Amino acid sequence: MRLDKFLKLSRLIKRRTEAKKACQGGYVKINDKIAKAGDEIKISDQIEIEFKDRFLMVEIIQIPEGNISIHQASSLYRIIKEIKKVEPN
Numbered sequence: 029m030r031l032d033k034f035l036k037l038s039r040l041i042k043r044r045t046e047a048k049k050a051c052q053g054g055y056v057k058i059n060d061k062i063a064k065a066g067d068e069i070k071i072s073d074q075i076e077i078e079f080k081d082r083f084l085m086v087e088i089i090q091i092p093e094g095n096i097s098i099h100q101a102s103s104l105y106r107i108i109k110e111i112k113k114v115e116p117n
């Protein structure tokens with residue numbers, strides 16, 4: 029499955045176009061390598077996402093066959109690390 033589609037289905041990023049922009053901006057990595065939106069992902073891959081307010085690292089534990097419900101989305105990955113950024117005063 030394409031990375032941008034997985035990010036959208038897993039609800040890690042709300043829209044596929046936003047996922048593509050994040051990849052183009054270099055904010056997404058797969059296994060410590062800067063990722064492209066069309067990169068294929070597989071189970072046990074680690075995805076790192078640099079958001080404005082936080083850093084998130086997850087491990088893929090399941091790849092969906094099609095569309096899934098909101099309740100099932102979080103079962104696709106396991107959070108390894110989440111760091112909230114603190115804005116300086």
